Amino acid sequence: MSDFGERVLDVVETVPRGRVVTYGLIADLLGEGGPRQVGRVMATDGPAVTWWRVVRANGTLPPHLMTDAQLHWREERTPVVRGHVDLRRALWNPRDP
């Protein structure tokens, strides 16, 4: 696993229950790579972490993940509107807390 990959997973681990971050936000926070590199990390190592707390800029995930993700979102009381995460309420900025 690359150092970049470990830093991505570290950020994911800091996201609280019921909140989410976007691919682009993680890339900005790390100041390296980009959304696609973050996506590549999630594709290979996502299953090892709370992957459903990382979503696209519009609150969705690729189709094959939506079903499982929605179960987790419901269990965590993550703000969801019409099947996708309501980013205006659920987005968590790691710099804020």
Next chain:
DNA sequence: CGTGTGACTGGGC
């Protein structure tokens, strides 16, 4: 070394 690909994004219509 060129090309295609993908858990992406922002802009334009």
Next chain:
DNA sequence: GGCCCAGCCACAC
């Protein structure tokens, strides 16, 4: 909301 497109960059052929 949708579709298209350029930009993105590591990786596999």
